[in-house]
Amino acid sequence: MSRKPYQPPMPASWWLKHPAYRFYMLREATVLPLLFFIGCLLYGLYALGQGEASWRQYQAWLQQPWVLALNGLALLASLFHAWTFFVLFPQVMPLRLGSHTLPAWLMVSAQWAGVLLTVIALWWLLGGLDADA
Amino acid sequence: MPTLKQNDTPSTAPRRSDEPIWWSLFSAGGVCVAMLVPAIALLVLLGIPLGLVSAEQLSYQRLHALVFHPLGLGVVLAVIVLPLFHAMHRIHHGLHDLKLAHGRLAKWLCYGSAVLLSAVALWLWLSGGNTSV
Numbered sequence A: 001m002s003r004k005p006y007q008p009p010m011p012a013s014w015w016l017k018h019p020a021y022r023f024y025m026l027r028e029a030t031v032l033p034l035l036f037f038i039g040c041l042l043y044g045l046y047a048l049g050q051g052e053a054s055w056r057q058y059q060a061w062l063q064q065p066w067v068l069a070l071n072g073l074a075l076l077a078s079l080f081h082a083w084t085f086f087v088l089f090p091q092v093m094p095l096r097l098g099s100h101t102l103p104a105w106l107m108v109s110a111q112w113a114g115v116l117l118t119v120i121a122l123w124w125l126l127g128g129l130d131a132d133a
Numbered sequence B: 001m002p003t004l005k006q007n008d009t010p011s012t013a014p015r016r017s018d019e020p021i022w023w024s025l026f027s028a029g030g031v032c033v034a035m036l037v038p039a040i041a042l043l044v045l046l047g048i049p050l051g052l053v054s055a056e057q058l059s060y061q062r063l064h065a066l067v068f069h070p071l072g073l074g075v076v077l078a079v080i081v082l083p084l085f086h087a088m089h090r091i092h093h094g095l096h097d098l099k100l101a102h103g104r105l106a107k108w109l110c111y112g113s114a115v116l117l118s119a120v121a122l123w124l125w126l127s128g129g130n131t132s133v
Helices: A019-029 A031-050 A052-062 A065-092 A104-125 A128-132 B019-045 B060-067 B072-097 B104-128
Strands: none
Touching: A019 A031, A019 A065, A019 B072, A031 A052, A031 A065, A031 B019, A031 B060, A031 B072, A031 B104, A052 A065, A052 B060, A065 A104, A065 B019, A104 A128, A104 B019, B019 B072, B060 B072, B072 B104
């Protein structure tokens, strides 16, 4: 028998049909502002290597409204991505202490605490304490 | 389910998938994006208009010393290289999901651009550290 099996058509708009699919696509789309963010870092790395005048020019370029808007979007996208990633962790790799499993909410909160710690650490590296003193 | 005839089974051994490599880089990049991108977006790219840091805190001297410190290579890896592989992995699969492109060329273009931009980042970091303040 060489009957061709029925293949249901799959339009490119399939992901619009269900909230879960739209959520999946939104999460995939978080990398678009992320690419802009990475581009900004590459530009910054280049400017930093060129010297002080170039770095000042870069700082001024960063303050343009459209650049700020896209980087704001990248920040929100990274937080959204972080949320989906952190929720997955206790499901993919549940941690056990002796006989009982660490509750999921604790693992998710610990990861958010990690994000907060990173912000504080970077603020400290940037001389946040010196500036206030 | 009809039973498969003998000649329906492939005669050669299945090719070993390279997906674990790309998925590992995607996953490692995902952790970096979740943990480090919010801090950098918040303080370095949006810090001045948000009033979280002063222009002096993002001065050329401070940033140059931080970024081109030997440990700065790890930062370049964590906030540029791995997030690039994370982003291009999702773009690769997104192109397939949206029926825009699939197959070998799309894969080469996606991961190839991640490799190329990573090389640019490493080159910028290696060459930028020599500039005198």
